[in-house]
Amino acid sequence: MKIGYRRMAKGLASLAILAIGAAFCFSALFPWLSKGVLPTTVLLLTTVITLLVCRTVSAEPSTQYKLADIENARENVKQYEWARDIVDEWKASTASVMAKSRSEIDELIPDLTPGTHYGQNCPHCVGKQSLMGNGQFDWDAERPDEIACASCEMVFPNKEYPETGVLECPKLGQRFTYYETKEELENPEKRNEHALKWLGDQPTMTSFTGHIRDRKVDWARSQCLTLAKLYAITEEPAYAERVVWILDRFASVYPNYLYHSYDGSVADLDPAKVAENMGKIEAEGGSRGGRFPKETVRHAYGLHQFENHSELFNGFWGAGRMSVHGKGSDAGPIFYLAVAYDLIRDAEDGSGNRILDGDAEQRILEDLILAGCRDMEHWVSLSNKGTAVYGLSATVGILRNEPERVHRAWELFQRMLAERYHHDGFYSESPGYSAHNFSNVREAADLLHGYSDPEGYEPEDGRRFENVDMYTGGRFNLSLQSLMRQLAPGRMMPVIGDTLVNAHADILSAEVLACRAGGDFVDLLEIVQDAPLSEKGSEYALWYRPPNLTPTGSAELPLNSEWFPGWHVGVLRGGRAKDNALYLNGNEHNWTVQTGHRQQDILSMCYWAYGKEMATDRGYFSGSGQLLPDGRGGQVWTKSSLSHNLVVVDEEEQATRESGSNLELFGIAPGVEVMQASGHNAYPQCEEYRRTLVIVNAPGGASYVVDLFRVKGGKIHQYNFHSDGIPGGHESLGLQPAEVSETWGKWLERPQSILPEGTTTLTWDNEGVNLELTLMNEADRVILADAPGWRLGTPEELAKPPVRQVLVEYRAEEGAPLATQFASLIAPYEAEASPIRSARMLVNDTESGVVALEVKLEGRTDYIISTKDQEVREYGPVSAGGEFALVSVDAEGKAIQGYLIKGTTLKCGELEIALPAANTTVKVASTEGKTWVLDEELDEHEELIGNYAIVGNGPVTGFQIESATGKSVSVRDYPALPCDSIEILRSEWVGE
Helix, strand or coil: CCCCHHHHHHHHHHHHHHHHHHHHHHHHHCHHHCCCHHHHHHHHHHHHHHHHHHHHHHCCCCCCCCHHHHHHHHHHHHHCHHHHHHHHHHHHHCHHHHCCCHHHHHHHCCCCCCCCCCCCCCCCCECCCECCCCCCEEEECCEEEEEEECCCCCEECECCECCCEEEEECCCCEEEEECCCHHHHHCHHHHHHHCCEECCCEECCCCHHHHHHHHHHHHHHHHHHHHHHHHHHHCCHHHHHHHHHHHHHHHHHHHHCCCEECCCCEECCCHHHHHHHHHHHHHCCCCCCCCECCCCEECCCCCCECCCCECCCCHHHHEECCCCCCCCCCHHHHHHHHHHHHHHCCCECCCCCECCCHHHHHHHHHHHHHHHHHHHCCCCCCCCCCCHHHHHHHHHHHHCCCHHHHHHHHHHHHHHHHHHECCCCCECCCHHHHHHHHHHHHHHHHHHCCCCCCCCCCCCCCCCCCCCCCCCCHHHHHHHHHHHHCCECCCECCCCCCCCCCCECCHHHHHHHHHHCCCHHHHHHHHHHCCCCCCCCCHHHHHHCCCCCCCCCCCCCCCCCEEECCCCEEEECCCCCCCCEEEEECCCECCCCCCCCCCCCCCEEEEEECCEEEECCCCCCCCCCCECCCCCEHHHHHCCHHHCCCEEECCCCCCCCCEEEEEEEEEECCCEEEEEEEEECCCCCEEEEEEEEEEEECHHHCEEEEEEEEEEECCEEEEEEEECCEEECHHHHCCEECCCCHHHHCCCEEEEEECCCCCEEEEEEECCEEEEEEECCCCCEEEEEEECCCCCCCHHHHCCCCEEEEEEEEECCCCCCCEEEEEEEEEEECCCCCCEEEEEEEEEECCCCEEEEEEEECCEEEEEEECCCCCCEEECCEEEEEEEEEEEEECCCCEEEEEEEEEEEEEECCEEEECCCCEEEEEEEEEECCEEEECCCCCCHHHHCCCEEEECCCCCEEEEEEEECCCEEEECCCCCCCCCEEEEECEEEECC
16 A cells, blocks of 8 residues: 555645634533643644644655655656656665565674775785776675775785775774785884885875775665665655665764764764864864864874874865765765755555655654754855755754754855856866866755745745746856856767766756756757667656657757956867867966966867867876876876977976966957967966967868967977877987986976977877977977877876877077067867968067968968057968967969958958957946946947957956947846956958
């Protein structure tokens, strides 16, 4: 017999009405007893029943999965195979727990505080098949008391590697065992030196038994929620019964779980006091890890002890009772368990008896869910881990009818958007961490969406919530769109900052937009997931995608050539968005927002052509100080300025405080696209650090890139370039052995050099797509060396061959300032030969800043001109006055196309462009959404549509104009920034 959520609530509501009616009748029939005990008893009974009804009505699922979502999921299961596959997978994954008795589940979930899976090592193969601090282990619920190394398959615990070390927590009576190396046992006075390591060279506690406890707890928590979902879909009591067993067991052991960090340190103190202390100290600007008496924090190797206190390593960020790090340490697991409770709390067995009895429910609420929530709410954080707390607060607030908690979640969510996201919706970290933060906070958005405060609730600030809309418009909506707008060819995330190489598009963000906002986002979902909605869906789609949701078939991915005005990254796609993307990483470090997981790469470049990554960023090696076998830190290289495609000054790293870029030019025309930005404080010793990137369309569907990099200041300038392709023919250049500085020598091997005369051409082959790099400068020397080919911290990656790194080097003469204008051409091609036949430098004047190139193609010659002013100058057959110009002439010398931006004149034969001004500056009266209301009349406004408006004092950014009138300018896609005036770049294209 199945009792549905609605049926039970309705039945008990009827009971309440009868009880209230009976009370009134009793009072009417026996008025002489109105002051007696009996009516009081009846009224008390009425109150109790009413409260019971209120609790039971709210027992209808009301948190992550509401009744409408459950009915939606059931309908999807009826209609679609992909939905049935999800449910079948749940059933298969829970087969093991369904076969266990309650005593077996109780035995599996440990009494002792779990350990951690972070930073563990396999002593059998570390340094050979696995990396120090990055041991990977497999665990199976059918063999719950062992783990096996994923690299060498050695099983632990193992008598060959006994856990001889003991970490005591004497105050709370817990002890933890761990493995000690032979060397540390033989040299106890130097045991830290000989211990296994993590987080760089920090000694760490490798505990197989602790790791096993961690995996047991994680498995049980995961099973609990999956079982609850199965109950919601099927209403089969056996699923709910196991949920109750797991929740009740966790409620019994959770009070004894101590706060422990992912580095193995443990707080020997009442957990509630630990949480309060960490939250208080961090909120006051102190350490994340709180401030505890000496020896309160216990570590196998004595770490985290200070002169008069101890700290729990990394605080809530890396420490919890049930889980560490992950999804906000305990915030994620407690949230999931609370949702599981919400889904089964009114479940009944086949006889109509409630499965969850009152005593168990009280333990689950008080000792597990509320205790965990109270702990985590001490952590007020906008970080990509702290955001997981918002969903927990909202869940408990809804469950307990405590709207203050829901308001807290909403307010922190809004703060996160304001302080951790740029105004265009891009996250203040990296593309990879944008998806990560969304995964940690997205449940909070679902919980808040549609929420209304209880009737009669009056918040102190007077802001009542009525049907909250989290998804229509606003910065959160933009943040979800940003994960699509930024994509590289192949629907891959661009490898910028701490983003893993080969990371695919975040389908979840597309799914959320499709389900919650609809419209064109439905079409985008089909594109991103590369399948019709009827054939593919995620778990999110199961619950939230309407079964009849239908795409229009008219929308495309929003892959444009554009400057992202908050993120300060530009991308040119050259009219080939599916397989072409050139990124200029303007970036910033703690200038307008608090940033993280960014690299020292201001004005770096990466390039995809013909669907291949041709000029590469090295990616994200590790977030935990992962060491290479030789002791170097892999992430040290991948985040370094030296590993990026940019100009390194004085062989130093770029600055990481209050640095970034200012946009100067952005123009798009049928045959050419250009962007230019200057660095702000990237290298403080430089008065100029400016890059111009251009994509020029060539005959036959080909294209090439012009890369100009101006640097003034410092004593050494090194233009840095590398590709993952196989170098071709570099040995024929007459390379000679060379020496490099210690800074470079730490990472580069086999350095060789040439002394260039004229241009230097280098080539690579990347799986059938060729790349030709033409260096236009006659530099002091060009260095070619082997650089690390790995991009991830895995043994497989470390086995990859090196890549060829190019350094074009200038050094200042004694006492003289150094000014350099690097110029290079980058030509990808699938044909037998490069589209570029030859090239020469026409002008390279560091005093005026003028650079002009002549590029010969099949049947065409291009003249590329870049300056810093509007002075009219002659360049062969071309006369130009402007900051950027392109002219193409055919084989007979006839000008066939031309482009001018931020200039006034361009002439070549019969081709002529004349603009009334290089730019138009107008005052702004006010800013409303995407529109600037002007304080003066704007002439010729229709001609400005599609051009860029430059705004801001620092940083300077830009917006593409979508529409304009005499008194207003509206921009595309993003909210316009409030400002006093805007500078509209004038441009014109003439040609086919």
